[in-house]
Amino acid sequence: MRWSIRTQILLTLTAVLGFGLLASYIATSNVTRGAITEARVQQARNITALAAERFMGVRAEGLALAETLARVRPLVEPDHLFLLGPDLDPMADAPAQRAAFRQLVRPADLVPYYHRQTRHGFIKSLSGEPLLVVLAPVDSAPSRLGRSSRSKPAAVALLAPLEATIAEVDRIDNLYVLFMLVILAMAMLLGYVLLGRIVVQPIYDLIRSVERVGGGEFSSGIAESVATGEFSQLFGSFRKMTGQLLSDRQKIQRQISELEVANREIETAQERLIRTEKLASVGELAAGVAHEIGNPMAVLQGYLEMLADEGLPEETRREYVEQMQRSVTRISGIIRELLDFARPTEDAHGEGDATLAVRSAVKLCDPQKRFRDLEMACEGVEDTLPVALSTGRLEQVMLNLLFNAADASEPGQRIDVTVRPREDEVIIEVADQGHGIDDEGLRRIFDPFFTTKDPGQGTGLGLAVCYGIIQTCGGSMDVASRVGEGTTFTLVIPRASGI
The missing domain is CATH 3.30.565.10 (Histidine kinase-like ATPase, C-terminal domain)
Structure with missing residues (x-):
């Protein structure tokens, strides 16, 4: 299968553009994913740090912790905010909230993030979903786990499911892929139109002109084209070449005509030379047969003289006549052969x-x-x-x-x-x-x-x-x-x- 030059160029440009867009997609996707994740982490850290500040100085007695936690939680939804005690277990929470915590993580999963400074990390929830964990200490110098008062809050934990973040990243990726496909389609369409006008049409014009010149139509020249740049120079060079070919062809035709005339003259001269040589051969033949004709003529003359004798017997007379006929036949044959050779050749x-x-x-x-x-x-x-x-x-x-x-x-x-x-x-x-x-x-x-x-x-x-x-x-x-x-x-x- 042979593809047209338009198809070949278009496929090449599409491949190059597609490769560039793919590389751009890979780089952009990674950057976008990192930026969104970083923004999500920073948001979670800020919220967790603010929540930890709210719990500083709050008395553990009574309903103070529970009330403060109830006021803060609506601000972080749909993320989960928990107030953890020294054993990293929820405190000041209703049983339903404690059950929700235990469905997400185990206290042991949070140990690596319990520090005097806010820390974060990514873990798998107990159900296998990706989860962002942010722990901010309520006290800047947290006590060792399990040894402080169980009624004193140790840290604020923010457990943020990442499904929405991942979905947002995927949505952006899909939009970018769609955007790339639209750009690629528009580029192909635009390339198809521009290639047809800038490259393909001038080439087709040139092909048609070459075919006409190849068929001998020098007078029609080369068609006008919308070509620019190098194609315009090519068309100009082709016009010059066509003009030169036309001039050379006219010269060759004149030379052919002159050669035909000269050839006819040569053929005429050759025919004359052949006839002259043939006449020379006829002369040689005529000189050679003169003796052959002379002998029968002498015989005829002798027999004629003897036939003049009136007393010649009839039988002898008939014998003389037969001899004379044979001599005449011989003379006639020699002359006929000579004349046949001397006769001009028709074909x-x-x-x-x-x-x-x-x-x-x-x-x-x-x-x-x-x-x-x-x-x-x-x-x-x-x-x-x-x-x-x-x-x-x-x-x-x-x-x-x-x-x-x-x-x-x-x-x-x-x-x-x-x-x-x-x-x-x-x-x-x-x-x-x-x-x-x-x-x-x-x-x-x-x-x-x-x-x-x-x-x-x-x-x-x-x-x-x-x-x-x-x-x-x-x-x-x-x-x-x-x-x-x-x-x-x-x-x-x-x-x-x-x-």
């Missing part, structure tokens, strides 16, 4: 078939003169392997890699092309047994305009373009080479989504 960022692209590239390379003395082997091109790159773009990459492999190889060497799936990727490797690339060349192999070929033999853009094509689909292109042992290019292309 450069679409999906394609890796094995189809490899087979098409190898088929285009077969008629080339540079591949005539090389052995080329393909592995894993039988099954369809959809990839996240168009077939035309992948075919262009493969042609460039095969051309480079052929240029680096000597007659009789081998070029291996391997295609294999790996989890969500397709791996294509082109390995040759050529002269290899040194460490400096490997570090710069994908840099634009860098080439290891002789001057005039390459633009240095082929591998850079291939690297960019593979990067656009989220793939990677790596090279491993050792001088004199050959080079291996590895393409890692993501498989098409949904596969």
